[in-house]
Amino acid sequence: MAAVPAEEVAVEVVDLEKISLRELNQRLHNLAHAPGPSAWRVVNPDGAHAVACGIDVDVEVAIEGHVGYYCAGMNKRATVRVHGNAGPGVAENMMSGQVLVDGNASQSAGATGRGGLLVVRGDASARCGISMKGIDIVVGGSVGHLSAFMAQRGCLVVCGDAGEALGDSIYEARLYIRGEVAELGADCVEKEVRAEHREQLGGLLEAAGIDADPADFRRYGSARKLYNFTIDNAGAY
Amino acid sequence: MCGIVGLFAKSATVEERLGVHLAAMLEQMSDRGPDSAGVAVYRDPAPYGSSKLTLFSSDTREPWDEVGGALEQAFGGACKPRVRASHAVFVVEAEATEAEQWVRANRPDLRVMSAGTVIEIYKETGLPHEFVQQFGLSELTGTHALGHTRMATESRVTTAGSHPFSTGLDLCLVHNGSLSNHNRLRQTLRREGIEFQTENDTEVAAGYLAWRMREGASLEVALEGCLDDLDGFYTFAVGTADGFAVLRDPIACKPAVLAETGEWVAMGSEWRAISVLPGATDAETWEPEPGVVYVWEKAAV
Known part of the structure; x- marks a missing residue:
């Protein structure tokens, strides 16, 4: 039996107490041009910003600890798992792949994301999925105020509650909320849950590895009344 | 920007090394505030x-x-x-x-x-690292402390414009954010007899708290008043003789993290600041809710 080269199966361990963040990210970026380890483990992140940011290759990165701003930002194809909490803007502008946060995420999780799946097993705070453009976001806990503000495409699934102004000025994103909604934002309304929605939701929950019944969720989306400027409303400004 | 840190000791060991921990936390917040640094230490x-x-x-x-x-x-x-x-x-x-x-x-x-x-306030322009060295911060023991690293937006980079701002006896305030109604509010508070030494927006918030408490409000009620009377962005940390309090404005653009172990309670603009504390990895960690006042105080003896 041919021996498998060790470097292809071994997990590459990177200690951020020993090498710089810039070096880690450069090594991850280099994978797009030259073959390298397919599984990485990052230890001692200690709240560093932009950890595993801008990856553009099929690779698995596990981060052992809490991270600061913009972790896995602009992610493409990679699977990045944070075994801890994430600071503001985790997976912001993600293109594809998966970003999984075991703990809680701070504000603007998945902001402007264009594709891929972001899973936050704990809570996400304010502005989760702000201006999302195709990303799917599944939150095991609750989200804070102004979540899915101006959301354009993709799904936001919340197993807990949603804060004030949910889906304010929303376009075509779908919001599935299991718990209480403190208040709906402008032009966001509750909508009927049809079979196709339950199927979509079931798929997302399964992909996220979260055990919840799609039948327990309500759906919210755009009333489509803010799409165009209405001259009759001019007096209101 | 700006960085805020707070540390409240729950054990004698942490009290003895308060300055060491505070210095480490402050230096972690250098990127957020390289213009000046300051601390309020409750001690001796x-x-x-x-x-x-x-x-x-x-x-x-x-x-x-x-x-x-x-x-x-x-x-x-x-x-x-x-x-x-x-x-x-x-x-x-x-x-x-x-x-x-x-x-x-x-x-x-x-x-x-x-x-x-009990309060001692030290603040100076320059990088947090230089400040820590100049003031021998690591030598300080104490029960609790607040710290601030400043990136100035509203007024000049001077020692006087650095944080913390003292708001009355044994009271102080540090701030991340900016207030937009501070000029008008300063005029109002001056008429109430509150004195201001700078054109800084945070000093107005400090003066506001001093005024409310002079009029009989508790720290908690005075802070809740901020939600109605202050316009702008803020995460505040307020120090008192017995403890400290944290408040974020309802919009909550400015970050904050709280963490607690059996040995200490800590507050930081980011996790980075708290990660340097002993046992931080196992601490209970959460983000303070917008518009909610959090208070820690020493149990009355």
């Missing part, structure tokens, strides 16, 4: 009947012994200065307000950074 209570002043002089050769001598003449007792860089702490045989008034009347060139029985 003045004996009963006396009070403690922290004074600042812009003259690097300030003869602090002469200031001490003049305070001795005025109030009696021994009044030896404990000098740290541009600041000196005096224990005065008088009520804090009386001692403060004496300095304002007799030495208007000196600035009273703090007055009370």
Whole structure:
């Protein structure tokens, strides 16, 4: 039996107490041009910003600890798992792949994301999925105020509650909320849950590895009344 | 931007190393505030009947012994200065307000950074690392402390414009954010007899708290008043003789993380600041809710 080269199966361990963040990210970026380890483990992140940011290759990165701003930002194809909490803007502008946060995420999780799946097993705070453009976001806990503000495409699934102004000025994103909604934002309304929605939701929950019944969720989306400027409303400004 | 840190000791071990921990936390927040740095440390209570002043002089050769001598003449007792860089702490045989008034009347060139029985405030322009070295911060023991690293937006980078701002006896405030109605509010508070020494927005928030508490509000109620009366962005940390409080504005753009173990409670603008504390990995960690006042206080003895 041919021996498998060790470097292809071994997990590459990177200690951020020993090498710089810039070096880690450069090594991850280099994978797009030259073959390298397919599984990485990052230890001692200690709240560093932009950890595993801008990856553009099929690779698995596990981060052992809490991270600061913009972790896995602009992610493409990679699977990045944070075994801890994430600071503001985790997976912001993600293109594809998966970003999984075991703990809680701070504000603007998945902001402007264009594709891929972001899973936050704990809570996400304010502005989760702000201006999302195709990303799917599944939150095991609750989200804070102004979540899915101006959301354009993709799904936001919340197993807990949603804060004030949910889906304010929303376009075509779908919001599935299991718990209480403190208040709906402008032009966001509750909508009927049809079979196709339950199927979509079931798929997302399964992909996220979260055990919840799609039948327990309500759906919210755009009333489509803010799409165009209405001259009759001019007096209101 | 700006960075805020707070540390409240729950054990004697943490009290003994408060300065070491505070210095480490402050240096972690350098990127958020390279313009100036400052701390309020609650420590070493003045004996009963006396009070403690922290004074600042812009003259690097300030003869602090002469200031001490003049305070001795005025109030009696021994009044030896404990000098740290541009600041000196005096224990005065008088009520804090009386001692403060004496300095304002007799030495208007000196600035009273703090007055009370336990508070000491040190602040200076420059990088947090330089500040920590200059002031020998690591030597300080204490029960609790707040710190701030400043990236100035609203007013000049000066020692006086640095945080913390003292808001009354043993009270202080640090701030991440910016207030938009501070000019108008400053006028209103001046009419109420609150004095301001700078054009800084945070000093107005500090003055607001001082005014509300002078009128009888508790710290918690005064902070809740901020939600109605202050316009702008803020994460505040407020220090009192017994503990500290944290408040974020309802929009909550400015970050904050809280963490607690059996040994300490800590607050930071980011996790980075807390990660340097012993046992941080296992701490209970959460983000404070917008518009909610969080308070920690020493149990009354």
